[in-house]
Amino acid sequence: MANYVSNTPIRAQNYSSRALIGDWYSQPRACLIQPDGTLWVAMAVGTAVIHLFRSTDNGFSWEVVHRGACNYSNLRTSPTTNFDGPAISLIIDEMYDNLDVIYAGWENLGDSYLVRRARYVLSTIAATDTPTYTDLVALSGSDIFDGCFRIDSNNNEGYLVYGSLTNTMKLKLVSPRTTSVSAASEAGDTLIWPMIASRATKEGIVHLLYQRTIADVETVRYAKFTESSLTFSGAVSIEVMDADHYMHNPLIDYDGYGTILVVYDNEDEAVSVQPMYSYSIDNGVNFSTPAAIPTTTGHTPFLDSVATVYTSNPDIIGGRDGGFLISYTRFNASSIARTYVRRLSTTDGTTYTLGDEKEIGVINYSGQHITGGKFFKPISSHLLDLSDPGLARIAFSVGVGNDIDGLDDTKPVIIAQELLSYNAYSSILSTDTTTYTIDTPDANNILVVFNNIGGLSENVDYYALGLTGNFTTRYISAFNRLGNSIHFLKYEPDVDNLMNDRSAYGSPTEYSEKVLLDPQSYQFPTPAISAADFTQWVEKDVRKLYLPPTFHLSRQFLVNLAGYLKRTVWLCEYGGNQYELSQVIPHFINNQIAYYEANAYVVGPSNDPFSRTILPSET
Amino acid sequence: MTFKLVDPDYNGMDALGGDAITDFDFGPILWLQEIITPFRIGNLNATETDFYITTSGVNSTIITEVDYSLDNKATWGSSMTVSGVQPNSITQNLYCRYTNPSDAATCSGSFLIHIEEV
Numbered sequence: 001m002a003n004y005v006s007n008t009p010i011r012a013q014n015y016s017s018r019a020l021i022g023d024w025y026s027q028p029r030a031c032l033i034q035p036d037g038t039l040w041v042a043m044a045v046g047t048a049v050i051h052l053f054r055s056t057d058n059g060f061s062w063e064v065v066h067r068g069a070c071n072y073s074n075l076r077t078s079p080t081t082n083f084d085g086p087a088i089s090l091i092i093d094e095m096y097d098n099l100d101v102i103y104a105g106w107e108n109l110g111d112s113y114l115v116r117r118a119r120y121v122l123s124t125i126a127a128t129d130t131p132t133y134t135d136l137v138a139l140s141g142s143d144i145f146d147g148c149f150r151i152d153s154n155n156n157e158g159y160l161v162y163g164s165l166t167n168t169m170k171l172k173l174v175s176p177r178t179t180s181v182s183a184a185s186e187a188g189d190t191l192i193w194p195m196i197a198s199r200a201t202k203e204g205i206v207h208l209l210y211q212r213t214i215a216d217v218e219t220v221r222y223a224k225f226t227e228s229s230l231t232f233s234g235a236v237s238i239e240v241m242d243a244d245h246y247m248h249n250p251l252i253d254y255d256g257y258g259t260i261l262v263v264y265d266n267e268d269e270a271v272s273v274q275p276m277y278s279y280s281i282d283n284g285v286n287f288s289t290p291a292a293i294p295t296t297t298g299h300t301p302f303l304d305s306v307a308t309v310y311t312s313n314p315d316i317i318g319g320r321d322g323g324f325l326i327s328y329t330r331f332n333a334s335s336i337a338r339t340y341v342r343r344l345s346t347t348d349g350t351t352y353t354l355g356d357e358k359e360i361g362v363i364n365y366s367g368q369h370i371t372g373g374k375f376f377k378p379i380s381s382h383l384l385d386l387s388d389p390g391l392a393r394i395a396f397s398v399g400v401g402n403d404i405d406g407l408d409d410t411k412p413v414i415i416a417q418e419l420l421s422y423n424a425y426s427s428i429l430s431t432d433t434t435t436y437t438i439d440t441p442d443a444n445n446i447l448v449v450f451n452n453i454g455g456l457s458e459n460v461d462y463y464a465l466g467l468t469g470n471f472t473t474r475y476i477s478a479f480n481r482l483g484n485s486i487h488f489l490k491y492e493p494d495v496d497n498l499m500n501d502r503s504a505y506g507s508p509t510e511y512s513e514k515v516l517l518d519p520q521s522y523q524f525p526t527p528a529i530s531a532a533d534f535t536q537w538v539e540k541d542v543r544k545l546y547l548p549p550t551f552h553l554s555r556q557f558l559v560n561l562a563g564y565l566k567r568t569v570w571l572c573e574y575g576g577n578q579y580e581l582s583q584v585i586p587h588f589i590n591n592q593i594a595y596y597e598a599n600a601y602v603v604g605p606s607n608d609p610f611s612r613t614i615l616p617s618e619t
Numbered sequence: 620m621t622f623k624l625v626d627p628d629y630n631g632m633d634a635l636g637g638d639a640i641t642d643f644d645f646g647p648i649l650w651l652q653e654i655i656t657p658f659r660i661g662n663l664n665a666t667e668t669d670f671y672i673t674t675s676g677v678n679s680t681i682i683t684e685v686d687y688s689l690d691n692k693a694t695w696g697s698s699m700t701v702s703g704v705q706p707n708s709i710t711q712n713l714y715c716r717y718t719n720p721s722d723a724a725t726c727s728g729s730f731l732i733h734i735e736e737v
Contacts, residue, residue: 435724435726436678436681436724436726436727436728436729437677437678437729438727438728438729439675439676439677439678439729439730439731441642441731444733444734444735445675445731445732445733445734446624446640446641446642446643446658446731446732446734447642447643447729447731448642448643448644448645448656448715448717448729448730448731448732449642449643449644449645449727449728449729450644450645450646450647450648450654450717450719450727450728450729451645451646451647451648451726451727451728452647452648452649452650452719452723452724452725452726452727452728453647453648453649453725454649454650454725455649455650455651456649465647466646466647467647467649591649591652
């Protein structure tokens, strides 16, 4: 597989382990994709500041666009549960040029709750901006509100859903155009424990999933809110819970066929947890019998060791052409928390099939605890095309903190992200995963054998794989006759390192090889990028280097513990200089490896190969 | 065995003296790479014989990618018939073409060139 590396962490050192995965209530849509591909993440850092992260290069680099004080000292949800975390939603409205961060907080240990909106100008947001604050809902702490809310939007309207003192679900319309809260309504289905999920369609329907509590029996329920009439309707029961079982982490979404998917944790209190899914193909009239997401042999429910709470931290995303992706977390057979994804695929919008379990974070974070993920979702009521699930991107939290409020002081976590094509749904060309059997010929057969080595997109040693022939032999002979013996140094990056300079690499491995170095090198100096005028210049010494087919410059890419994307550094020494080798291209003749061509950049103050930012294409 | 595959480089005219090919090894191969290999059939029968050539093997996705030609030009098919081969003589060059499919598994594989008298 070629190296398409653009998986640097959103934040490599984060002292708020609840920043991404939050708790049962938080962050329904805090990772967004704008239609132009810009990625946004809203995360709380501590209890009084929300950071807005943005990537405009497909996750290759991340910037903190804004550090927003949220006017709270307690940016979190419930003081009554022991699994606390900030509740944040991110809403982007391109038409009105708004970027809204909506969050809940409590004050005086839960005496009162507030859902507040910080509004930025999307197109000009800058670190020095002061957002416009609007308080959307204020409730008494005795309301058992628990800071639970859901904020959602379609292309026209915003919706705020929350539980209230009378155990009645309420919903408000939050205009994307003004700061006003334009209307309010109330659910007909009363006695609702404040655990709510919502998803707005572009037609002004808000699908709702919630838990109704009657005589201590918990029931998972669905209802819909219709904006045009400001009414709730169609409440149906999806699952009646056993005693001491509770619904947590409710999620609801729809796909391009209009099928509604609900996913939630069925927690056997303090004993276990099982992520469940159910779907409706008739617009919420009937739901399939809830099914547990199968558990792989040896896997066990994830226990949040800091909060002592069983949770699977699930997330879902619906596809434009039908189907869904579901993520969830469990301990693997080695008791390492890992986050997995599965497809719920369909071809007709009627029959849905749950796919195989795929693991995320394998390449960069193997062996580390991954405690939950959040899909990057399109803004408003847009849907992603998930016909290739590898194109979905997921953020995930690596590591376990040590504080239930997410104020970790000794155990930072990594907030990472990757495309699912990185490992879970790999983009290798081969779709045939079988292995072939070698035939046994009889008297009437002649055996023909071959070894399929894939394509030329691979970063492999083609000479070692045998992609050779007469042309290869001739080039080897030519290099032996004409080449000069040059000293090479190979530096491999250290995955556990926290630095971005030479110390992030180990001792070099040394080689000597007969190669051809182009003597024509001098180029006119170029202006220094950082210079204010043309008084500073950078001299360049760039040469072409030709390597024999036997000398493959193997390389690897990795993201080290500090979040820096590092790759193998190759140097060669010639004429008193050191040169960095980059952009290595193999040349073939008649599908035989002939030679490698590389660019050699002189190493000096203007080019430090160990610390400079590299592009994935710089091979 | 009433035939043998003869190396195309053999300059002689007689089948009995020809250098026999017992198998082909295409070596490493890339996706979508096409390999054409020539061979000739020597008739070891005492009578004039027709030979029918096709492909067999256990790898069903592979054998569909094999075809044959009498002239290495426009006419290719999944089988071919060589008619009227005289006793102890060798056919002209025949051609076997394998096109490695883009979804082939990255591992070793094989197929069988099946030859029978008709």
